[in-house]
Amino acid sequence: MTAAAVPSLPRRALSRPEMGALIGALAVYVLFWAVAPSFRQLDSLSTVLYQSSTLGIMGLAVALLMIGGEFDLSAGVAVTSSALTASMVAFQFTLNVWSGVLVALALSLAIGAFNGFLLVRTKLPSFLVTLGTFLMLQGLNLAITKAVTGNVATDSIRDMDGFDQARNVFSATIGIGGTDIRVTVLWWLGFAALASWVLLRTPYGNWIFAVGGNQDSARAVGVPVTFVKISLFMLVGFAAWFVGMHQLFAFNTMQSGGGVGNELLYIAAAVIGGCLLTGGYGSIAGPVIGAFLFGMVSQGIVYADWDPDWFMFFLGAMLLLATLLNLYVRKQATRRRRT
């Protein structure tokens, strides 16, 4: 390639999938900076980042799955299923909590594999398949928790062996630069860096784009489509496990009805971040910024002393705006350059 042929910088910047989200995030940041003095403090930033991180970790996996052309509606309750499993296994069998954690990991990966397997086998849309899993898991979470504990929540595992160690991994608080940072923030950014590397720099990443962009073309040139799809669902399972473990070790106990509705927030974070709902296009920086936007809005409303009831409205408006912006940006980027 000749140097002269490289497109101009603004054009390149505009063709980045996360451009819409970045502009939106800057606007929201400036807004809350202006209206909410307490938003400007470093501690607030740390809170915003914490809020963003748990949503963001799921958002990463959901974004990769979306780039690969599928959704997972069961992702929200799957977080709860994982945490309930770890908690109950450890408590009921009075094991070291790590045993529960490992069983939960196996279960979460299995749920992902089940979703993926059902999808490639039945060729049904992932919306349907995962809607089924979503409802089933929701029911199982409530029913099994009640059957095992006689309650809607699990017993506290605070005093069990290995708890402190596990809490350090999933839910520690670390003092950095004069403020306290939750460890999930570091995990989130670390996972994001890894995911971005995988997506852009490995054959597997190339395959994710391809199966989402045109599954049949991908298959015709030898991409293992089934493997890619199933592994992406399992990746969502892994993220659900991780976030579930965070919640468990942050709160010691788990409500069995939790997580419902969050799957849509994950999808929204990915879409705001410029991932194409129909697959084949997107980035990792996008859902990171998307999740950060969520964190800012949810905390910013509190710092600005607005009625928190407005949160959902804000999210919806942001989703629409970002989607329109992304649509415009993508049109500019993929417009035919020559005839």
Add this chain to the structure above:
Amino acid sequence: MTEQAAPLVPLVQLTGIGKSYGTIRALHGVDLAVNAGEVSCVLGDNGAGKSTLIKIVTGLHRHTEGEFRIDGEPVRPSSPREPLARGIAAVYQDLATVTLMPVWRNFWLGSELTRGRGPFKRLDIDRMKRTADEALRAMGIALDDLSQPVGSLSGGQRQSVAIARAVHFGARVLILDEPTAALGVKQSGVVLKYIAAARERGLGVVFITHNPHHAYMVGDHFTVLRLGTVELSAPRAEVTLEELTLHMAGGAELAALKHELARVTGVDTGQLPEANEGSTEGSTSTERK
């Protein structure tokens, strides 16, 4: 890959091939042979079974009747991997490329170059871009930015990228499903040029089209499909463009239609072309090379 096959053994040979989709019989009793350095054209109207035929050859579908041989050896591939490994590459009308992906990523899709090992195995992006550029230029395709999405290329360029890709990956048999269907005259010319270039390189080419003019420009052998069966199979020496066009249009049916129309008042059948003159397009060109 097997060593050089004896000259008389075709690269790909189909004998009495049939395929049913449930109760729909899309193909029945079809013979086709593809030799190195030859362009074998498969013609037929929409729904004639052209795509079905080549999806069998490329391993996307499995035949339900007949025999499929690669280098004389019977095969029943269950995925495109085996045919691909044996040098059969396809460029589909509907799935040539992934439009949102950059040209260089499309070029290497499924055969990515990597460096490093173990968990550090990663795409060798520089080499992928450079080699893709060289391979495209070798086929006469010069693009100034390989990072642009394939969707931003013109239809002819897109097909050409897919063809160059197949040639680069050592295809011995190149299968093209209606590569010119959606293209204008000039763009079609570009694609026909690459088909000729692939033949020059000694590849066997299966060129699927419903345009007899395009077929006749590059074809060495012609097979016309009609409702899933072979209507005509002839080498270039034994068929004229007119005959080809006639068979394509379903000559007998056309004559019957003309007869019907003659009984309807107000239609001047004298203006209609004679069925046995062939061309539905009123073409009078009778030149042959």
